Amino acid sequence: MPLKGLLSSRSGNASARSGTQGRAGASPTLSDTQKLAMLEDLERSGLGWFWASDAEGRLAYLSPSVAQRLDLPLEELVGQPVAQVFQPAGLGGREKPLSLRLGAHKAFSGVAVRAARREDGAVLRLAGHPVFDDAGRFEGFRGTGADITEEFYREEETERLAKFDSLTGLANRHRMAHLIESTLTAFKAAKRNCAVMMLDLDRFKQVNDTLGHAAGDELLKQVSERLKRAIDRECEIGRLGGDEFQVMIPDLDDRGVLGEIAMKIISMLKQPYSLAEGRCVIGSSVGIAIAPHDGVTREEVVRSADLALYAAKNGGRGQFRFFSGELENEAIFRRRLEADLGTGLSENQLFLKYQPVIEAKSRKVTSLEARICWNHSQRGEIDEEEFASILEGSSLVADVGRWSIREACAHAALWPDSVRVALGVPAPLFNAESFVDDVAEALSETDLPASRLELGISEAVFFGDANQVDRTLGRLFKLGVRLTLDEFGSGYSSLAYLRRAPFDTIRIDSRLVAEADREADGGGKGGAIGGENRELGLVRAIVALAGALGMDTLAGGIESMALNDALVGCGVGFVQGPIYYEAAERETVEAEIMGGGWRIDPSADRTRRARRRTVLRKIHVIHDDHSYEVTLRNLSKTGALIQGLMDVPRGTQFVVDLGGGQLAVATVTRTNGDTQGLEFEQHLVEDGSGGLVTRNRVSPYMLASAGAPLAALSPGSYKAMEGGLGEGKSIPQFGYAPSYRHEHA
Structure with a gap:
């Protein structure tokens, strides 16, 4: 229906209502033609537009300018249900469907809509009121609208940025x-x-x-x-x-x-x-x-x-x-250790251990690498790996670094001339203005030749100012100390600096060595290059690069004979790791080197000490409706060894309570007196820190449904579990071993 038709359909009522306006003194009225022209001008201006529907909810009229704004043909819109032409465009989908508003036959305003076929098109603000004839029959809606596209998307972006x-x-x-x-x-x-x-x-x-x-x-x-x-x-x-x-x-x-x-x-x-x-x-x-x-x-x-x-x-x-x-206490203790570091440094609680570096072909010890440890007044000895994690990010990292250089130089001055001392330089110390002077002073005070000091430079230092890095490396080179590029292959700008920096040795990235270890042991998934796994291929390429530049190569952390043989086969010149020698106290290594010509052969019998919490602890095992406390002696992904119960036959099934909601079904596969070997029905998984955990835990909701209040449950509390650790309903089948009973008492 054209706009003229909408006006004429109501002109009779309008004339009747305005009959008194023709009297003297009243404002002159506009003719229908003038009104129509004014409304059409308003439509064309874009300041406002109009729409109408019939009694069945079909679109009867729409301003042509709106169809253009929606980029849809007007003839395709008129005659379609209004609720199918427009859809709400409210933020977050909170708008009431348009069909409900129209079906209620009540006036509405301020409804944001967009064309149903234009998800990201123009947005209009719609208002409408119902029209009824003299008999009260509903005839449809008449309404107006305005283009609010910019305002809508601005508000939408504001709300998006808030989330x-x-x-x-x-x-x-x-x-x-x-x-x-x-x-x-x-x-x-x-x-x-x-x-x-x-x-x-x-x-x-x-x-x-x-x-x-x-x-x-x-x-x-x-x-x-x-x-x-x-x-x-x-x-x-x-x-x-x-x-x-x-x-x-x-x-x-x-x-x-x-x-x-x-x-x-x-x-x-x-x-x-x-x-x-x-x-x-x-x-x-x-x-x-x-x-x-x-x-x-x-x-x-x-x-x-x-x-x-x-x-x-x-x-x-x-x-x-x-x-x-356990982590909360662990975190509190770690923060205390970090706070105690200053005291540890000032009160001489820090000390150095040394791990030999061996020439691969001759098996001769050529240098000792210093590792910083801490003899804490309460905690006792904190080894080099844990100390490194405490030191990282500490404000004292440069101070500790200076101390370690002075201490290592003082020790090395007493060693045979054939043995050098090596230690890593943290990036904050390397970037300090006084670093080279501190090194020179340590050498002078201890009368140690500069050629017997090896400094490991991490690739992290190359994030610093390039000119300053070059100046520092140049001054160290003039001083005469040996330089090792640590962790080569971890990424940053290695090749560029190898061309410019005076390095004597390249230490291959420990992660690359670890991955090569898995490959050499047959456990990796890496692709092979000419019959050789990818990681060992990279090692061979690094060795070739170092050889072309006149540099030595060093691989540390070697834990298996297979890896050692593979690395030596790749041409790695110097090796280090548990199969040769663990880091040891100064007195121990000095006793070895003072004899002259210290040589170390690799041995598969030497293994790295497990860096995990001790497995030797008390746990519970459940059989029928009884719980027994036993000692867990060792734990693997597939099973465990427990001690404390007597007369347990093979084939017995236990539910092993490892604490914290961790229950594992296990079968006794071997038994010897008070000791039983168990095989888990479902294998344990890595916990991310060298330990093992069950895949799933008993849900506290299950415990709560059995009668225990959810908020009051403590880790490992299963007393309310049906058939579990409640009151005994049968005679216990197993007794404690005499020695265990005495220990338990």
């Missing part, structure tokens, strides 16, 4: 908090699981400080894209700010699967990044908590994941860690 990170497009801190809160609340009622991961980037600050904030921003964008690809299941990923990210994965409590996801994230994020400002390599650490096991509310679960992340970073970075009840 999403403007840099990466991921959910922001506020949205993640809301999502986790609402999800856990709903899942508590439905008794469902939900995993939360906290992760941050290792070495990101170095990229920001040296390549600039623009490079840091681009790196964060690439990280967010990799995160999306790494997790191929329903999840929500958020950036909390800086280099902190958070992932929520609903309906997942399988720690085997979660560990695989965490390792995939770590593996993908440590691959090199190409930025306009240069190429860089970073890493990541991941902490994992699972509701309801590690908390019921958002605050509890996020705090648990935070503690797990803190533990993962302290474990050496590039790791994941599940939350456990």
